[in-house]
Amino acid sequence: xxxxxxxxxxxxxxxxxxxxxxxxxxxxxxxxxxxxxxxxxxxxxxxxxxxxxxxxxxxxxxxxxxxxxxxxxxxxxxxxxxxxxxxxxxxxxxxxxxxxxxxxxxxxxxxxxxxxxxxxxxxxxxxxxxxxxxxxxxxxxxxxxxxxxxxxxxxxxxxxxxxxxxxxxxxxxxxxxxxxxxxxxxxxxxxxxxxxxxxxxxxxxxxxxxxxxxxxxxxxxxxxxxxxxxxxxxxxxxxxxxxxxxxxxxxxxxxxxxxxxxxxxxxxxxxxxxxxxxxxxxxxxxxxxxxxxxxxxxxxxxxxxxxxxxxxxxxxxxxxxxxxxxxxxxxxxxxxxxxxxxxxxxxxxxxxxxxxxxxxxxxxxxxxxxxxxxxxxxxxxxxxxxxxxxxxxxxxxxxxxxxxxxxxxxxxxxxxxxxxxxxxxxxxxxxxxxxxxxxxxxxxxxxxxxxxxxxxxxxxxxxxxxxxxxxxxxxxxxxxxxxxxxxxxxxxxxxxxxxxxxxxxxxxxxxxxxxxxxxx
Amino acid sequence: xxxxxxxxxxxxxxxxxxxxxxxxxxxxxxxxxxxxxxxxxxxxxxxxxxxxxxxxxxxxxxxxxxxxxxxxxxxxxxxxxxxxxxxxxxxxxxxxxxxxxxxxxxxxxxxxxxxxxxxxxxxxxxxxxxxxxxxxxxxxxxxxxxxxxxxxxxxxxxxxxxxxxxxxxxxxxxxxxxxxxxxxxxxxxxxxxxxxxxxxxxxxxxxxxxxxxxxxxxxxxxxxxxxxxxxxxxxxxxxxxxxxxxxxxxxxxxxxxxxxxxxxxxxxxxxx
Numbered sequence: 001x002x003x004x005x006x007x008x009x010x011x012x013x014x015x016x017x018x019x020x021x022x023x024x025x026x027x028x029x030x031x032x033x034x035x036x037x038x039x040x041x042x043x044x045x046x047x048x049x050x051x052x053x054x055x056x057x058x059x060x061x062x063x064x065x066x067x068x069x070x071x072x073x074x075x076x077x078x079x080x081x082x083x084x085x086x087x088x089x090x091x092x093x094x095x096x097x098x099x100x101x102x103x104x105x106x107x108x109x110x111x112x113x114x115x116x117x118x119x120x121x122x123x124x125x126x127x128x129x130x131x132x133x134x135x136x137x138x139x140x141x142x143x144x145x146x147x148x149x150x151x152x153x154x155x156x157x158x159x160x161x162x163x164x165x166x167x168x169x170x171x172x173x174x175x176x177x178x179x180x181x182x183x184x185x186x187x188x189x190x191x192x193x194x195x196x197x198x199x200x201x202x203x204x205x206x207x208x209x210x211x212x213x214x215x216x217x218x219x220x221x222x223x224x225x226x227x228x229x230x231x232x233x234x235x236x237x238x239x240x241x242x243x244x245x246x247x248x249x250x251x252x253x254x255x256x257x258x259x260x261x262x263x264x265x266x267x268x269x270x271x272x273x274x275x276x277x278x279x280x281x282x283x284x285x286x287x288x289x290x291x292x293x294x295x296x297x298x299x300x301x302x303x304x305x306x307x308x309x310x311x312x313x314x315x316x317x318x319x320x321x322x323x324x325x326x327x328x329x330x331x332x333x334x335x336x337x338x339x340x341x342x343x344x345x346x347x348x349x350x351x352x353x354x355x356x357x358x359x360x361x362x363x364x365x366x367x368x369x370x371x372x373x374x375x376x377x378x379x380x381x382x383x384x385x386x387x388x389x390x391x392x393x394x395x396x397x398x399x400x401x402x403x404x405x406x407x408x409x410x411x412x413x414x415x416x417x418x419x420x421x422x423x424x425x426x427x428x429x430x431x432x433x434x435x436x437x438x439x440x441x442x443x444x445x446x447x448x449x450x451x452x453x454x455x456x457x458x459x460x461x462x463x464x465x466x467x468x469x470x471x472x473x474x475x476x477x478x479x480x481x482x483x484x485x486x487x488x489x490x491x492x493x494x495x496x497x498x499x500x501x502x503x504x505x506x507x508x509x510x511x512x513x514x515x516x517x518x519x520x
Numbered sequence: 521x522x523x524x525x526x527x528x529x530x531x532x533x534x535x536x537x538x539x540x541x542x543x544x545x546x547x548x549x550x551x552x553x554x555x556x557x558x559x560x561x562x563x564x565x566x567x568x569x570x571x572x573x574x575x576x577x578x579x580x581x582x583x584x585x586x587x588x589x590x591x592x593x594x595x596x597x598x599x600x601x602x603x604x605x606x607x608x609x610x611x612x613x614x615x616x617x618x619x620x621x622x623x624x625x626x627x628x629x630x631x632x633x634x635x636x637x638x639x640x641x642x643x644x645x646x647x648x649x650x651x652x653x654x655x656x657x658x659x660x661x662x663x664x665x666x667x668x669x670x671x672x673x674x675x676x677x678x679x680x681x682x683x684x685x686x687x688x689x690x691x692x693x694x695x696x697x698x699x700x701x702x703x704x705x706x707x708x709x710x711x712x713x714x715x716x717x718x719x720x721x722x723x724x725x726x727x728x729x730x731x732x733x734x735x736x737x738x739x740x741x742x743x744x745x746x747x748x749x750x751x752x753x754x755x756x757x758x759x760x761x762x763x764x765x766x767x768x769x770x771x772x773x774x775x776x777x778x779x780x781x782x783x784x785x786x787x788x789x790x791x792x
Contacts, residue, residue, distance in 0.1 A: 395627030
């Protein structure tokens with residue numbers, strides 16, 4: 001009783017605060033426009049250029065629903081009274097909170113206060129909409145009523161349907177079912193399962209081949225970026241995910257690859273205009289060499305120290321490229337334009353060919369990474385990541401393997417750099433900032449350290465979702481950041497963690513064991 | 521045959537002003553089980569670390585099968601044939617049991633990274649052999665069926681045995697065990713004692729161990745070395761050590777020897 005009251009007050013307070021925050025930064029307008037798009041009520045604008053009030057009400061109701069869902073926790077079985085008290089308090093607190101803010105803002109607005117000095121989004125056009133084009137007190141009452149009613153109703157409705165229990169049961173059963181299915185397939189119908197896998201692979205391959213043809217150039221561009229970042233992630237994963245060496249200046253290798261390719265193939269400033277494929281190989285070579293030169297002196301460092309040194313390396317390379325010293329070689333801050341495009345038998349690649357090429361290279365990269373992971377080398381890397389001292393005492397030449405990891409990582413980055421430069425037909429120093437290194441590292445961490453499917457997923461999430469969120473315009477990064485925070489709370493070891501056994505929850509394992517014992 | 525597995529002379533290791541190991545000689549005969557005992561902080565583990573290459577001794581020489589090893593990096597020493605376990609278990613905890621043993625076989629394999637990408641014939645054969653050997657080793661230490669369990673999910677005793685399996689995987693000639701029975705109950709300790717003896721007899725290796733459990737030490741050792749404050753104070757057969765005055769004093773303090781003498785006299789009188 002007391003706990004549910006507390007919980008209700010806390011949740012009401014938090015949701016109310018979030019709502020006010022979004023209102024103050026002007027997100028409500030974007031939100032309501034999106035709701036309008038979904039519901040199709042946008043046509044109502046027009047005559048007097050007023051946004052329909054109903055959308056704002058829907059937004060409030062959505063917040064009420066979210067609050068209501070949160071009243072009953074995940075695993076707890078609450079009785080009716082507790083739910084009711086929780087919903088009541090949350091709805092009341094949140095509603096009063098929002099209403100007070102609206103009333104305050106509204107009455108100040110009525111008195112002619114201009115908020116734009118501090119809050120540029122609260123324009124005189126926007127404010128009447130937030131007030132439902134009526135008086136502050138009426139608007140405040142409306143906010144309070146809708147929020148309160150929706151919260152209590154949802155909390156009670158959720159209890160009636162007991163969605164929480166139902167979902168938990170369902171997911172448990174699904175886990176069990178999948179387990180049974182997989183064991184059945186893998187033991188009894190081994191050949192047929194192999195056949196299914198082959199058929200599935202062919203289907204995916206065909207889909208991958210035809211998708212770029214129908215996507216259109218915008219999506220091809222985005223998928224190209226995603227693919228380049230997958231390559232970067234795969235490379236960094238060898239250094240960070242497998243061997244555990246925290247390399248922060250990874251963009252440096254990317255830049256070296258891109259610039260080598262650009263210098264060798266662009267007409268300006270040197271006019272070498274080498275064969276594209278040869279230039280790609282040389283790009284891989286130079287970035288690998290850079291990896292060697294960086295790695296030899298510093299790989300004896302561990303952890304934080306290594307991170308700082310590599311961070312410095314990344315910035316040094318970028319600044320060097322921009323500097324007067326190398327302007328004759330790299331064109332300085334202007335960058336190199338007209339970088340060579342890939343061609344085959346005299347035909348220049350279209351964007352579709354290009355995506356196909358990238359897909360192929362991603363597959364090759366995945367293949368290499370997978371083979372390495374399951375080998376003597378991969379085991380040595382993971383042992384170094386787990387405990388370097390013991391790994392060495394187990395007979396692993398840790399220095400050699402760390403260098404190898406860095407070199408292979410740098411090689412991947414060099415390839416990605418060459419592809420990046422040739423696709424953009426441009427290489428400039430601002431493409432290789434610290435953010436690139438951080439993005440690549442995020443891909444590895446968000447996907448799950450050392451996990452290969454995780455890299456692909458991570459690249460799509462980190463490079464694909466921001467594109468999908470373009471709808472949100474200014475709030476893109478805000479929402480994206482929130483998504484990342486939520487994701488790291490829900491799945492702290494990554495979207496697709498490495499390892500076979502760790503992916504399934506221990507509970508379902510226990511259930512399986514119990515069942516097995518019963519049957520035996 | 522008479523060549524000792526370990527022959528150390530005048531080993532010194534200091535940390536700042538503290539001489540953790542001071543002028544210690546140690547000879548371990550081939551195919552024997554030798555123990556190092558001593559009170560806490562006597563320098564047992566430091567001596568171990570000197571032999572396995574974790575520390576390089578400031579003075580003295582350590583010869584392994586006639587070759588000097590002091591100052592070599594640990595992976596070279598491992599490759600020469602010295603493997604060890606740790607006082608507080610240090611497995612690769614995120615890896616499965618079989619992967620731990622496979623890592624142990626690292627110095628005895630030769631596939632390069634490029635060969636493992638293209639998977640040539642040698643790589644496949646070696647990998648196949650390594651898996652077979654790993655399974656054998658796991659069965660040998662009694663972990664058959666647990667090969668796919670992550671190491672950190674194994675029970676304590678199993679982790680100890682897995683650590684030994686990982687050490688054995690590098691085909692050592694000398695196995696260093698740092699308190700193999702720490703934290704075990706009497707039955708587990710008895711099993712471990714039998715296991716160590718079986719290890720020596722069936723695998724033809726020399727074993728050097730640190731142990732606090734005197735029953736284990738006196739039971740299986742061919743030779744016991746006693747350290748105190750970094751100095752070697754006694755060496756010999758278990759029976760000799762048991763009656764050594766300096767050892768008793770080191771463990772129980774000065775005056776204890778008189779006490780124990782009195783006790784023994786009383787006991788003999790009682791018996792008579």
